[in-house]
Each structure stands twice: as structure tokens, then as C-alpha cells.
Amino acid sequence: MAEATTNLRTHAAKRLAPEDARNAAREVRARRLRAFLFVAPLLVFVMFAFVAPIASMLFRSAYNPTVANLVPASLVAIADWDGEGRPSDDVLGQFAIDLKRLANDRTSGQLAEEINRFLPGTSSVVKSTARTLRRVDDGTLAQTGPALLLDANDAWAEPGIWRALQEAGKVYTTSYYLTALDLEMTRDGSIQQRDTQIYLKLYGKTLWMALIITVLTLILGYPLAFHMAQSSTSRANFLMVFVLLPFWTSLLVRTTSWIALLQTNGVVNSTLIALGLTQDPFELLYTQFSTIIAMTHILLPFMVLPLYSVMRGIDPSYMRAAMSMGSRPIPAFLKIYLPMSLPGLSAGALLVFIISVGYYITPALVGGTDGQMISNIIAFHMQQSNNWELAAALGSLLLFLIIALYWLYDRFIGAGNIKLG
Amino acid sequence: MKYRSILLASALAFGAHGVAAQDLTVTSFGGAYGAAQQKHMIDPYVAQSGANILFEDYGGGVAEMKAQSESGNIQWDVVDIEVIDLERACSEGYVAVIDHSMLPPGDDGTPASEDFIPEALHECGVGNIVWSIIFAHANDAYPGGGPKTIADFFNTDAFPGKRGLRKRPQVNMEWALLADGVAPEDVYEVLATEEGQSRAFAKLDTIKDDIVWYDSWSQAPVLLNDGGAQMVQSANGRIFAAIKDENAPFTMVWDSHVYDLDVWAVMEGTEKKDAALDFIKFATQTVPLSGMQDVAYGPTRKSAQALLPEEVKQDLPTAHLDEGLKADGIFWADFGESLGEKFNEWLLQ
């Protein structure tokens, strides 16, 4: 369309009187506007329903005002502290006042949780101290507070917990991204690896599993698509039903099937035992193996469909010609057919890979502890540990990864060329 | 025309859902326990009050309450909480403070304040059952005699096989220390120290490869039944019900059981607080409470205790208190968060 516009403009400039040119330009603008107006309602809808939520997740990964809202006065008091030793009694007194207020509002748990993220193990210190402060008289707390804190737990005499409070008090922070990459900021501002390495390993495992699944769907999907492409149209359409039925069947149904098949006394194990192939049932379900096999089954149609649609368009006479001239089948296939089927192959492989990287449901249901992928840990932090900021940071990293893959897909295959059924 | 009448028929069949908004969402643990609550608490209450109740299941823990509270989308009204989690839910403001003076006296006329056992009247909840976390094993897995003690549970040489444990630090950490030789009265003191926590994880490490983790109590008997595990940690009532109702070949082990109460609590911020309290008032009367004997859970009212037949009392946790450890809700209120995090890191290692 851009070409059409420029053509019209250059034509107009060369051949037309100024007034006609203006009219033509106006006409172009009107048409462009009309086309855009058709799209506008959906665009507004998608902006609200989809884009804004994604943006709010990105924002959330770096923005956490909880502590700043809970104990503003303490944060002001501690701002001047040099980070060495323990802060002055004024700071401790102010914090005791704040903590007692939170304990009575029953919000001290939130503070404990936020501080705990910066110094693991501290939430019990904050919570137990808050518990003891609940029964203390308000009036004298500014004076007695420091002693009460130090009495409640030794940790209040150490600088660590106060530094954690300062860190947690920052409204904008990159710390969740650092955690998501298994890194942490040291006191002098340099970045180092955390003691426990979790997330990078999990990203690695997710990519590795996605790769295995992609390769498996390719190994299974290629011969099937090839066979279908060689068959007559009516036969191919008939076989297509067997590809499309799983494609149209609910994901939950297919996952349920694999649970029925793979569980300890399930269909596969019973069959193996009945055939005398094994005495004891294999442990198949709730493993990485079950995740990979179930996802391969679920994603196979996404490989077969683009492969088939490309292979169907390959003229069989090329292969025939090569073979009739004495080429052996395998070299002929590698030199002629394979390159021609590459567009379908790369489309299917990228699609399967992208979808598997972000998969959640199947690993959650059949994966056990070994088969968990990065999506599962995001869900875990959303629903179980309630560390929404870390979930957002992990999600943002996953999103960047997917966008990079999507960009590749769009560049080499074109997003608009996705075919359905 | 024909498909219109089908549409109409299905619209009528399901139409009830569209019109009647749910009056009250009550959340509990499902399975055999949920069935007993349905029979003795929910159904009679619905019959009496005409209220519409949506009876939901959850896996326990405070996470779901916390998510509702922090996002401001309160979706539950009444929730059944283990006391091990209640203290935390209460001190963090996820459940509401309850005025116990609203509770009716027992059927024998004893005022509620004296009728309930003392632990049952918590600031944020009204006691529902006394129950226990035990372990059980499948009989056919150990023909030569099954595990008898918590040390046996951790002894994979003498008792090979998968162990089903609920995926959370609570109780698992206690058991690890008990199996490692810590005296029951010292367990929580030891667990409050770094060394004690490392010691518990080290003990759990010895069986880590043999553990099957599950998320919800109702999975425990299922795991034993379908061979997914040879021993499971379970709420005592689930195994009791499987043995009693389905003749399941399981054996319960009471050694080092961790006993606890469950309470009914009201979600803080629910718009249906009055209806929620009304339900709790009803459900914690003498007769509904005594119905929990169906799944071998002890009632929290003395007047309900009196209604139980003698032979049932032998299966209740109260008959085994000397072998057990009382779950410490305050410890878990303080340490639930940090141990939860360590536990998950340990799981992923």
C-alpha cells in the first residue's frame, strides 16, 4: 500500500494540475483514514484487553511501593544512616512505632515478606517482633522501642536487616530482574551470582525441553506429512482428519489421556505387565519424560499442518526426474525435496518451539517436580509464594525471549502466513 | 426449528445458574472430609436457611487467601483452615476477627465459651475438628511387616518404596527432626535455628529421591490406591474413610503424628460477612460437629464428644495424643514464609 501511495503521489506531482493533485492527495488520505477506521475499534479493544495488561506486567516487574507505603516515616528516618553498625535509636524507635501500628492493622506480615526477599530468613524476625509489640503501650514506644526491638531479636542489632529494609523501601528497583537471573547486588554496588542458582537453570531446561519436543515433532511429523503429500487428494483429506481431530480436541482432554495412559497402574504399564515385558510398573507419570511425550503429542499437528501445506505444493516431477536419471533416493531427497520443504519445516519448527517455551498446563499436570518449565515457576510465584514482582520479572524475560523468536518467525515466514486447518 | 428447541431446552436446563447468584462460597478440603461436611453442615444449612452455597475445594495454605486479599478480589466467604496456617492468616489480616459471643450454647445447654475446648475458640476462627497428620502404608507393599515409627518412614533400606508427602514445609520439617532423634518437646525450638533447619533438610535429603509430592489431602489415599506411593502422609480421616468405606488394604501409623485443629473462618473483606457468620454459627453446633466422626475427626465441643459411640473414640486423634506432637501455629506464622522459600529452593535443587 505504501507503494501505491507514493506512485499516486509522484504521478500526481508530474502530470496533474496542482488542484487535482491536492484532490488526489485528499482522496488518498480519506481512503487511508477509512481503512484505519475499520481497524480502530478492534485496536482500541486489544489495547485495553491485551496490550495494557502486558504493559502493566512489565511495569510491575520494576515497581513495588508496598514498603514505602507501609513504613514511610521509618524510611525517612533511616535515609541518613551510613549502612554501618546499627542505626541510631531514633531510627529504631520510629520503626518500633511503625511496626506496632502494622501489627495492630494486621499488615506486619506484608512488611515481613518484603524484607524477607532481600534478606531471606528475616520474615520470622519481623513477625515475631511485631507479635511482641502488639501488647506494648504506645506512649513511651519512641523511648522504649529500641530496647524492645533488641530484646525481641538479636537481628535488630545487625546492619543486615536494616539494609534489607532500605532496599525493600525503594519504589523502583531492578532487584527482581537480578533475582530472575540468579544475580544479586552487593553492598558496594557490584553484581554477583546468588548462592542458589535456580532460574537460569530453569530457563536452560525449558529451552532444552522445547528443543527436544521440536525435534521429536519434526521426526514424527515429517514422514507423516511426506506420506500425506504423496497420497491422492481424497486419501490425504481422509488422513488429515486424524491430524485435525487431535488439533481440535481440548488440551485438557489430551492431557487427561496421557495421565490415564502413563499412571502407575495405567494402560501402558498394565499392558507391559500383561505382556510379561516387565514385573514392576515403570514410573512414567509426573516425570520430565511424561511432559515431553504429552507435549509432543499435543504440538504435533502444529508441525504437520505447515509441513503438509508446503509439501503439497512441491511438484513431484522434480524427484521423479532425479530418480529416473539414476539418482539414489536418499541423495535425491536431501538435494531436492528437503530444501524445497524447508519453508514448511522452519515454520512448523519455530511455531512448535515458541509454543513449547511458554507452555504451562501440561507440565503442571503431568510434570511432577522434574518436568516443570519456566511458566510453572511464574505461576508458582503468582499463586503460591505471592511474589508478584518476581513473577512479573520472570515473565518479562520470557516475553522478550518470545518476542525475539516471533520476530525471527515474522522475518523468515511472515506472521500473516499462519494457516489454520 | 428443531435446533431452536434444543437450544431452548438446554437454556432451561442450565438457566438456573444464570439467574441465581451464588449466596455464599464456602471453601474446604474436598474428598471424604468434604463429603462429611456436605452431609452434616452444608446440606442441613441449605435446607434450613434456603441459602445457596457453592462448596469449593482448595489445597490448604494461605496463598490463595493472600492473593485475594492483596488484589482486593475477595472470592471466598467462609474457609476451613488448618490452625497451622490460621495464626498466619489471622495476624496478616486475611481472615476476620470473630466475636465468639454469637455462638449458641451446646445442645446440653452449656454456654459456648465452656462447651468448646479452649484451642477451638481462636481470635479468627471457630473450631471445627480435632484431626491429625499421620502416615499410612499399603499392606501388600510390606508383607513382612510395615513401618511402625517415623524413623521407619525415613528408612529406605528397610522399607523401600515411594513416600507421598504434601508439598509444603509444614509437618515434613517436624517429622524430619523427629526421625533424626529430636525429642518432640524440642522440635520447634530446634527448627527455629539455622542449624536445626539445615538438619531437617539434610534428613529430608536422605529420602528426596523416593518422595512423591502431592498438593491436596484428597490425593493421599489415591496415591496409595493406585500404587503411586507405598507410604503416604495423610490426614487421618482420609485413610480411615478409605479403610472403612472401601475396604482399602491400608495400615495407619500413629507414631509421631502431628495433631491440629481445623477452624471455620470468615474472609476479611467479604461482602457477605453476616451470611458467613450465620453459616459458621450453624455448622459449629453440637450435632453438625458430631457428624465429623464419619471421617474419624474429633469434635471441638464437649457436648458433641458425648454423642460419640465408645468404639469410634478409639479411632480419633484424641485417643493417641501421647504418641503425637501438637502443631505449633505461632511457629509457622513466624517461619512459614522463610521456610517456605527455603523449602522451594530445596525442591528445585
Next chain:
Amino acid sequence: MRGFPEYFTIWHIAGHYALRGIAYLVLAFLIVPILVIIPLSLNAEPFFTFTKGMLALDPDAYSLRWYQAILTDQKWTLAIWNSFVIGIAAAILATVLGTIAAVGLASPWMPFKRVITALLLSPMIVPLIIIAAGMFFFYTTFGLVGTYPGLIIAHAALGVPFVIITVTATLTGFDQTLFSAGLSLGASPVKAFWDIVIPLIRPGVISGGLFAFVTSFDEVVLVLFLAGPEQRTIPRQMFSGLREQINPTILAVATLLVILSVALLVTLEFLRRRSERLRGSM
């Protein structure tokens, strides 16, 4: 048997049959796991596996009790109702907005076409867990979490890409001048759209709507994050069933869903042929 070219050796022919054998095995891998749940759902026992009686074809080992359980369990009937209500509403929303937009996108005059198309299709590619987390944060501020409108909007956003793709596909053969002709003959844009464009792209619109419906009907991650207990859908109910209490009711529901997907498949095939005929006659 079909004839093989004369240059084929015995090895060529063996290879041909080997390939065919592999293809059939892959087809079996695709279809058997789905079919296996159908007899399992008729199990009279509360197990997820074939009992001895079932293998001996003893009629007493089979029963419809799990189907009955669906209809008598309030949670399942509520879930079925919710799935249809949310699915239909989301499909209508996505189809109306998506169809109109597809017409604009098919216009040669559409500005920023590539970027906007990529944006509108992106809900298909972004992992659901990310969408769910983002929607949970954002919808909360509007009080949409735990409500029907919230889920409908969320599912409609997921359905939009499918409507765009199917309608755009039917529009590729569409002559844009027809619409302009309608306008120049004095029809209002709405009337021109309704009378000229819609009849020509109807098959694409309907199959796009079906895709959007199925997307919502099958979706569970957003439901896990955005639905309250009152908005539970069939997949959500299956998810918690599989996590907490495995019993053959889930297999019965699964079987019904397989039957539904066969019906959908047939409908879509019918529409595709009709669309080909329509375009062929233009």
C-alpha cells in the same frame, strides 16, 4: 496396489512401504491416546484404567454412572453453563470487532499494516501465563477479576487473531472496488458493508467465530487467574479434578468434548468447502 515406476528397485519399494508404515504409526500415536479414554469413561469402577472385567467384555464392568455424575453435580452443570456463556459471548465480541478490522486490514490503503497486523495477532504467540499475569494485575484495577465481563473480554482478546486470519483469508479473493461501488451508488458505509461485504465473507466469519469460541471453550490458564468460583468453566473443573481428585467423571467429560470436537471439525470442513465454492464462482 499402485504401479511403481520401472526405475524403482526392490529397495525403493521397501522404502515406500516402510515410510507408509511409519506414517501410520505416527497417525496411531496421534489418535489412539484420544480414543482410549472413551471406553475408560464407561468404567464401572472409580479407576482410570481398564479393569479385568472390562477386558473380558463383561457388561457389568461397564456403566454410564460417570455421565450421570456430570448431570447431577452442581459444579459440573455450572461449569458447562459457564463455558458456553463465556465462549459464545467472547466469540461474538471477537468476531464482530475482528471481521470489521479484517476488512480494513485487507484494504490496500491501510496505514501501518504490518505493525498493526503483528500486534493484533500477537495474543496467539505470547505465552498464556504472561497474558494471565498481566491481566490479573491490570483487570484488578477495574474490578474485572472474578467477573463474567472480565473473562469474556480476556477470551475475546485471545480469539481475535483467529478471526483476523480466517476472515482475511476469505477477503483475499474479495474485490475491494465492490465496496466502493456500493458507496458511490449512494449506500451508507454500514449498509454497503452489510449488504455487499458480509455475504461474500460469511464462511470466513463463521469459521473465525468458531475458532474464537473453541479458543475460549478450551482455555484454562486465564480462567485459573481471572475467574472466581462462580465463573468456573469445564477445563478449569477438569484441571482441579486432575490435580486433586482423579475419577472417571473427567473421562466422561473428556469423551463428550471429543464428540464436540468431531462436530466442530465436520462443521468447519463444510464451511471450508462452501467458501471454496463461493470464491470459485466469483
